[in-house]
Amino acid sequence: MSAYIEEIMATVKAKNPSEPEFHQAVEEIAESLTSVIDRHPEYRAAKILERMIEPERVIMFRVPWMNDQGEVHVNRGFRIEMNSAIGPYKGGLRFHPSVNLGILKFLAFEQVFKNSLTTLPMGGGKGGSDFDPKGKSDNEVMRFCQSFMSELFRHIGPNTDVPAGDIGVGGREIGYLFGQYKRLRNEFTGVLTGKGLDWGGSLIRPEATGYGSVYFAAEMLATRKETFEGKTCLVSGSGNVAQYTTEKINELGGKVVTVSDSSGYIYDEEGISSEKLAFIMELKNVRRSRIKEYVDKYTKAVYTPVDSSADSNALWNHKADCAFPSATQNEINLKDAQNLLNNGVYLVCEGANMPTELDGVKLFLDKRILFGPAKAANAGGVAVSGLEMTQNSMRLPWTREEVDERLQKIMKSIHKTSVEVAEQYDTPGNYVDGANIGGFLKVAHAMMDQGLV
């Protein structure tokens, strides 16, 4: 690490105490940028990196709501408006009890680089609440979403800040949030993405992150003249990203043998066929139940509950070729990374945001496996959100084929940029450097053009 980057990291830690995920995200980017800053002293003089680390605006607010029993609850709401150099703030909302300022700042920071890589004009933001939708009735979720939007609406807009979904925020929540925004503003605009198809949503948006991640992995495999045909894959999570990752891997001839939720994981040696995936989708999206029930129906599969005292996650300790962490941050530690390599995994594609701890990433890079970092690999979701914004502005919907084709083009372009930039900066094959530097350069140029703001 250069003295300059060390200085930046010391400042980040001092100014943002108790935000370890934010420190981790900044450190990963800052390390990649050492050679860029050496080649571009003007960026250092203009303190581009220092400015990118500081959110343009942070909004924190009270979200009071009432449960079905008439009891009052108070949650905390957030929106981090990180960087608007290349477009309106854009990024998801996360509803999960673990949500705090540091987690949302890490997500917003990563979003800036990811959105830049998509080639679409979108700045970076992120938001959410420590509200837990699990176990809540539809009415409780609706009352919460209405209260959340009653404050958020004054900070967002189709040309200002366009939120979307993330963990705990799917079609149901986006619907309630949109309804309340429309009521308060008295206008029908594309202020949120991930909307229902009947009211401004885009085809392929629900599938986009998972499909995009598999398209990116297919590009990585193609550099070794390989395809998904016959590949065994480990997938974590069983939510939006995990479901469509599994669907696309199946379509391309691969076999998925694991999925999980926060209580445990299932291992199905025969593979999760499309029929089994339909069961998971109904289980998770309609009945909102636990993945454990999979083994009641498919009795050859094995369920393993989470062991919080273990030093590694057993899901990552099965023979496979590829791994798709698609649940949450820091779900692969150094031991898990080692287990993956020992089991023959040579492609890791990050569907989730920052699922691999820094020393795990270093190990993958040292071993020169195909490692697709989140910023590049899971950018398909926000890319199709960008396409949803375009369709809303034109007031014209595109067909499924048209959106899917554009998504594939974007994922190919992100792959190409990552490969080419890594070569230009003397780290060939390193998708982490390629994506970080590629994403940074566009935002840095824009910030230089726009002066000291």
Ligand code: NDP
């Ligand atoms: P969902 O809420 O649909 O699913 C999340 C899945 O991960 C669930 O199976 C959930 O289990 C599991 N999970 C959540 N938190 C934890 C935890 N702390 N430990 C173990 N498992 C956990 O979210 P998404 O699929 O949308 O998001 C998954 C990841 O992908 C996140 O990192 C998100 O930021 C990222 N992402 C999502 C995009 C999108 O378009 N949706 C775009 C880009 C990135 P349980 O049901 O028990 O909570």
